Structure formats: structure tokens, C-alpha cells
Amino acid sequence: xxxxxxxxxxxxxxxxxxxxxxxxxxxxxxxxxxxxxxxxxxxxxxxxxxxxxxxxxxxxxxxxxxxxxxxxxxxxxxxxxxxxxxxxxxxxxxxxxxxxxxxxxxxxxxxxxxxxxxxxxxxxxxxxxxxxxxxxxxxxxxxxxxxxxxxxxxxxxxxxxxxxxxxxxxxxxxxxxxxxxxxxxxxxxxxxxxxxxxxxxxxxxxxxxxxxxxxxxxxxxxxxxxxxxxxxxxxxxxxxxxxxxxxxxxxxxxxxxxxxxxxxxxxxxxxxxxxxxxxxxxxxxxxxxxxxxxxxxxxxxxxxxxxxxxxxxxxxxxxxxxxxxxxxxxxxxxxxxxxxxxxxxxxxxxxxxxxxxxxxxxxxxxxxxxxxxxxxxxxxxxxxxxxxxxxxxxxxxxxxxxxxxxxxxxxxxxxxxxxxxxxxxxxxxxxxxxxxxxxxxxxxxxxxxxxxxxxxxxxxxxxxxxxxxxxxxxxxxxxxxxxxxxxxxxxxxxxxxxxxxxxxxxxxxxxxxxxxxxxxxxxxxxxxxxxxxx
Amino acid sequence: xxxxxxxxxxxxxxxxxxxxxxxxxxxxxxxxxxxxxxxxxxxxxxxxxxxxxxxxxxxxxxxxxxxxxxxxxxxxxxxxxxxxxxxxxxxxxxxxxxxxxxxxxxxxxxxxxxxxxxxxxxxxxxxxxxxxxxxxxxxxxxxxxxx
Numbered sequence: 001x002x003x004x005x006x007x008x009x010x011x012x013x014x015x016x017x018x019x020x021x022x023x024x025x026x027x028x029x030x031x032x033x034x035x036x037x038x039x040x041x042x043x044x045x046x047x048x049x050x051x052x053x054x055x056x057x058x059x060x061x062x063x064x065x066x067x068x069x070x071x072x073x074x075x076x077x078x079x080x081x082x083x084x085x086x087x088x089x090x091x092x093x094x095x096x097x098x099x100x101x102x103x104x105x106x107x108x109x110x111x112x113x114x115x116x117x118x119x120x121x122x123x124x125x126x127x128x129x130x131x132x133x134x135x136x137x138x139x140x141x142x143x144x145x146x147x148x149x150x151x152x153x154x155x156x157x158x159x160x161x162x163x164x165x166x167x168x169x170x171x172x173x174x175x176x177x178x179x180x181x182x183x184x185x186x187x188x189x190x191x192x193x194x195x196x197x198x199x200x201x202x203x204x205x206x207x208x209x210x211x212x213x214x215x216x217x218x219x220x221x222x223x224x225x226x227x228x229x230x231x232x233x234x235x236x237x238x239x240x241x242x243x244x245x246x247x248x249x250x251x252x253x254x255x256x257x258x259x260x261x262x263x264x265x266x267x268x269x270x271x272x273x274x275x276x277x278x279x280x281x282x283x284x285x286x287x288x289x290x291x292x293x294x295x296x297x298x299x300x301x302x303x304x305x306x307x308x309x310x311x312x313x314x315x316x317x318x319x320x321x322x323x324x325x326x327x328x329x330x331x332x333x334x335x336x337x338x339x340x341x342x343x344x345x346x347x348x349x350x351x352x353x354x355x356x357x358x359x360x361x362x363x364x365x366x367x368x369x370x371x372x373x374x375x376x377x378x379x380x381x382x383x384x385x386x387x388x389x390x391x392x393x394x395x396x397x398x399x400x401x402x403x404x405x406x407x408x409x410x411x412x413x414x415x416x417x418x419x420x421x422x423x424x425x426x427x428x429x430x431x432x433x434x435x436x437x438x439x440x441x442x443x444x445x446x447x448x449x450x451x452x453x454x455x456x457x458x459x460x461x462x463x464x465x466x467x468x469x470x471x472x473x474x475x476x477x478x479x480x481x482x483x484x485x486x487x488x489x490x491x492x493x494x495x496x497x498x499x500x501x502x503x504x505x506x507x508x509x510x511x512x513x514x515x516x517x518x519x520x521x522x523x524x525x526x527x528x529x530x531x532x533x534x
Numbered sequence: 535x536x537x538x539x540x541x542x543x544x545x546x547x548x549x550x551x552x553x554x555x556x557x558x559x560x561x562x563x564x565x566x567x568x569x570x571x572x573x574x575x576x577x578x579x580x581x582x583x584x585x586x587x588x589x590x591x592x593x594x595x596x597x598x599x600x601x602x603x604x605x606x607x608x609x610x611x612x613x614x615x616x617x618x619x620x621x622x623x624x625x626x627x628x629x630x631x632x633x634x635x636x637x638x639x640x641x642x643x644x645x646x647x648x649x650x651x652x653x654x655x656x657x658x659x660x661x662x663x664x665x666x667x668x669x670x671x672x673x674x675x676x677x678x679x680x681x
Contacts, residue, residue, distance in 0.1 A: 047654050049650070053579060105679065149678055159660075163661065179668075320660060376556050
């Protein structure tokens with residue numbers, strides 16, 4: 001039996017780290033349980049010659065392929081999009097691209113503006129100070145003045161344009177379309193003890209330099225110095241409840257498989273849009289036979305990914321290839337609704353640099369471009385370091401049949417039932433993807449690219465996991481209220497992407513963290529006036 | 535984690551296949567994937583793809599009507615062409631391991647103008663570029679919807 005804490009946070013990723021840091025100034029006893037380990041800078045693949053090979057091994061983005069002890073398996077079923085993630089201190093920020101856009105103001109009002117899905121119970125203006133605070137702690141690089149966004153300050157200058165960016169910029173200008181350097185969670189100058197980016201290549205396998213703002217190098221050092229305790233290799237099986245219906249703590253397994261009970265006054269769930277519903281559905285009791293906090297029946301439902309429509313082509317002269325961050329430019333030309341396109345809502349276009357030698361070879365083999373035999377060498381030399389790629393990151397609308405359930409057979413190494421994904425693409429999304437591919441081809445044509453092709457949706461691109469414990473004011477139509485507290489369990493909060501009402505069409509980490517800071521702020525204010533558990 | 539190893543017969547077939555996938559090239563001054571340094575790396579690197587590799591190599595034997603490595607060069611080409619069409623996911627996994635070992639060989643990397651080194655700690659140089667290219671975008675009115 002462990003000593004009772006005031007706040008128990010489950011999960012140390014994007015949102016868990018932010019909420020821990022924010023609550024630290026209350027001087028409450030705060031403990032975070034994390035199923036994975038710390039990742040040391042020397043662990044990252046870019047330290048070694050085998051760095052690309054490890055993207056298909058212990059640093060694979062798909063947990064079923066990576067299969068570390070600290071991962072849990074996921075039954076992706078027949079889903080056209082597979083879940084990708086990382087389990088460790090920092091969560092999936094360890095392996096994200098650090099592309100760091102905010103949701104737009106319109107994203108919070110989709111019902112009002114476009115007549116689909118639901119409005120959020122919060123808005124951009126409410127979150128704006130938390131976006132700013134998050135940008136400051138995270139350290140965001142970019143260029144102010146993007147006409148696609150309300151003005152916001154950025155602490156560091158943008159990532160370099162490079163040869164690839166020049167190609168894209170000239171093509172976009174030719175078409176008269178919007179493009180802009182991305183807000184990137186990558187240090188371009190020394191920042192808060194972190195060294196600046198030295199262009200190790202793609203950021204996905206983690207940053208040996210420490211320039212990428214994964215939360216193990218941003219929020220956590222500050223939170224730990226302020227007294228928060230972080231316990232690794234602690235895999236939570238269930239949240240427990242008392243006779244009064246309040247959460248009493250959590251049962252977890254340590255690295256040796258030994259069971260522990262950690263009592264707490266308050267539980268905050270931060271396990272992402274798959275891990276959170278899995279945990280809630282596994283937390284069954286007489287009071288909550290369908291899973292804790294699930295009186296609405298919506299835990300696990302309304303799963304949203306961002307379907308990625310990837311389009312590519314090859315230019316004649318070598319460009320940046322793998323040097324530099326993969327993502328440093330975006331276009332919001334097709335973000336806001338234009339009904340003449342045949343769908344509502346929209347997408348961001350991410351403009352990519354290329355890939356490393358091995359990934360280039362493997363991808364082009366999959367595309368059927370790279371032959372066997374004598375011709376292999378000649379063909380490879382016409383495509384290596386010449387790829388321009390674009391991804392339309394499409395807004396996914398919430399549909400209840402897209403969901404996370406518990407697999408009746410598959411379990412993790414501790415015997416905890418694994419999540420099962422049931423997901424199909426909506427008609428609106430399919431039209432949006434087709435539009436994104438068509439516009440991307442026009443951009444590639446303007447850039448002089450040849451051998452143009454597309455993968456839509458990308459299979460291994462279920463990075464963004466949203467909607468499975470949605471927020472709202474109506475307990476019958478949502479799982480948590482407008483400040484993240486469970487409608488059913490008044491001392492349980494959810495702070496990760498599962499509380500999103502709609503998905504927007506941007507990478508979600510910035511908004512996930514701003515929301516976590518907003519919820520933490522609400523917790524602190526309501527603690528002060530003794531209304532937190534009312 | 536421990537993985538199965540290939541039998542001697544499977545190893546011979548894989549070496550013959552690797553050399554057919556990526557043969558040595560005098561024109562480009564590069565070895566083939568069946569090279570004395572590269573091929574052992576392929577064997578060591580099968581790891582979690584070993585099961586797929588064995589499945590693929592069994593299919594290759596079936597298509598060959600015996601050991602692939604015993605076929606004439608002409609016949610190997612015919613069988614390989616069919617194998618490429620029919621090999622599916624196991625062949626793709628096997629092909630991936632061949633590629634990831636081939637394209638990290640020092641000689642191959644140098645032939646493509648790449649430094650054979652880890653990305654860290656030296657990093658790379660990406661040109662800063664001319665941000666005046668953004669001038670047409672800077673003049674655009676706000677695009678985001680006010681709500």
C-alpha cells in the first residue's frame with residue numbers, strides 16, 4: 001500500500017506533463033504513473049549508423065511492430081488507419097514530428113458555422129492564454145504574421161526554408177495559394193537549457209540533440225523540480241471507486257508484474273484517445289458495470305483520426321532529402337469550409353522534405369518504382385533526394401460507430417485487455433481526401449515534379465487519437481464537462497485528446513496541451529473556492 | 535528477444551535472390567546485395583522479419599521447383615519476376631531487410647554522395663533560404679473565419 005497522494009496522473013505524455021507542471025505550484029502531493037521508461041538521449045537512433053533500420057525495429061511508430069515490453073498491443077481490426085504511438089516518459093511526443101499548429105477559431109464552432117457535429121463547450125479565445133503559456137514552456141519556432149491564424153507571438157525564428165521549401169514556395173506562389181513556415185516545437189536557438197536543432201534529419205525517431213520539444217525535456221524537468229513525482233514502469237490496470245462513487249486511486253503493475261494500489265484524492269487520466277477509453281472500459285465495478293465514467297455510453301465512441309492523404313513526386317535536381325526536420329511548412333489554403341468543394345470543413349497541407357536513403361528505397365519499392373536487377377541503380381539515382389511530398393491532414397467528423405472497445409482475446413503482457421479499433425472513413429472525409437490529392441498534384445505539377453502518385457489514406461498514420469471521451473455540458477451526450485471533469489465521477493478528470501469534440505484539420509498536440517493547462521487552471525481555481533467536487 | 539535462423543539452404547537461396555534484386559554495378563562502382571560484407575548484415579538483421587523471410591523463401595522454392603540458387607541465371611530471372619508479382623507481404627518484408635542493409639554500406643553511401651556516418655552529433659546543413667519568397671502571402675488579408 002502506497003501513501004495516498006492528492007493528485008494521481010495516469011500517463012506522462014503531452015497532456016499529463018502539462019497538467020502536472022501546472023498543478024505543481026499548488027504544492028499538492030502529485031504523482032504520475034507512466035507505463036514506459038525514460039528515453040535517454042543516447043538511446044535515440046540518430047546516434048548510430050543503423051538509425052534508419054531502427055525505424056522498423058525498436059523505434060517503429062506502430063506499437064504492434066515495435067513490441068517493446070512497455071507497449072500494449074492494439075487490434076486495429078479492419079481499420080484503414082493503424083494506431084501509432086509511443087509509450088514512455090513524454091508519450092508520443094517522443095516520436096512526433098513536432099509540427100505544432102493550433103486549432104483555428106472556427107474549429108470550436110463547427111455546428112454553428114457548418115451544421116455538422118457539435119460545437120465545443122470552450123472556444124479559441126478562452127484557450128488563447130493557455131496556448132501562449134504552452135508555447136512559452138514548450139519553446140515554439142515559427143514566423144509571426146500568418147494570415148491563416150489570429151496573431152500570436154512565437155519565441156524563436158522558423159526552421160530553415162531549404163531547397164525543398166524553395167521548390168514548394170515557388171510552386172505555391174505560382175498558384176497563388178497560401179503557404180507559411182509552420183509553428184514547430186523545435187528549438188532553433190538555445191532555449192530553456194535545450195540546444196538548438198542541428199538538422200539530424202526527420203524528427204520522428206526522437207531527438208538526440210534535445211532540440212525537439214518532447215515533454216520529457218520541456219514540462220517534466222520543471223514539474224519534477226517543483227516536487228511532482230514520476231513513477232515509471234507503472235502500468236495502470238484500473239481506476240478504483242469507493243462506495244460514494246468517487247475515484248479512490250488506481251491499481252497498477254510494476255516492471256516485475258507485481259500488483260500495487262495507489263490511493264489518491266483525485267485522478268487525472270492522460271493516456272491518449274486509445275489508452276484512455278481502454279482504461280475507463282477496463283475499470284469495471286458494481287457502480288460502473290460498463291466502465292467508469294461511462295453512463296453516457298460514449299466512452300470509446302466517436303473515435304477520430306486525421307486521415308492523411310499523401311501525394312508525392314520527383315524533381316530533377318537533388319533537394320533536401322532527409323536533412324532537416326521533415327515538416328517545416330504548411331498551407332491552410334483549403335482549411336475553412338467552402339461548400340462548392342462538395343464537402344464541409346477542410347484540411348491542412350503539410351509540405352514535406354524527403355526521406356533517408358533506406359526509407360526512400362523501401363518506399364519506392366512499395367510504389368513499384370524501384371526495379372530489381374541492373375536497372376535498380378540507375379532508377380534509384382533518379383529518385384534519391386528528389387522527392388517532394390505533401391500530406392492533406394483531413395478533418396475527421398465524429399461518428400459513434402467509429403470506436404475503441406476491449407478486445408475479448410488480445411491482452412498486454414500484464415494480462416490487461418487490449419484495445420480494439422472499429423473505424424471506417426466517412427463520406428465527407430473521402431471527398432476531402434480526394435480534393436487534397438488533386439490539389440497536391442497541381443502543386444507538384446507547378447513544381448515540375450514527375451512520377452506523381454498518392455497513398456490515401458496512409459495506413460500507418462493513426463497518430464492523432466481523438467474524441468473517445470468527449471467534453472460537453474450534457475451528461476447524456478458527453479463524458480466530461482466543459483472543464484474536463486467526469487460527469488459521473490466528480491474527482492476524475494480527463495485531459496488528453498479523447499475529450500475533443502471535433503478533430504480540426506491540424507496536428508493536435510498544441511491544442512491538447514493548451515486544453516490540459518486550461519483544465520489545470522480550472523482545478524486550481526475551484527480548489528481555491530472549494531467548488532472542485534461540487 | 536531471440537529469433538529463428540535460416541537454414542543453409544534458405545541462406546543460399548536468399549543470397550542468390552539478394553544478388554538478383556541488387557546486383558553489383560561496375561558503372562556505379564558499387565557491390566551487390568550478395569556482397570561478402572552486406573549479405574552477413576542481412577542475415578543478422580532479419581530479426582523480427584525472420585518468419586516472413588522463411589515464408590517468402592519457401593514460396594521461392596515452390597516457384598523454383600527446388601533450390602532457387604541451383605537454377606541457371608536465365609531461369610532465376612524468370613522465377614524472380616513471378617515471385618515479385620506473387621510474393622506479397624512476406625516478400626516485401628524480406629526485400630525491406632535487403633534494402634536497409636544495402637543502403638547503409640559505406641561504399642554504397644559514398645557512391646551516392648552521402649557521408650557514411652550517424653546523423654548525430656554532426657547534423658546537417660540546411661540552407662536558410664530567402665523568406666522574401668513569402669511576400670505575396672504576407673499581403674493576403676486574414677483567411678481564418680471570425681466566430
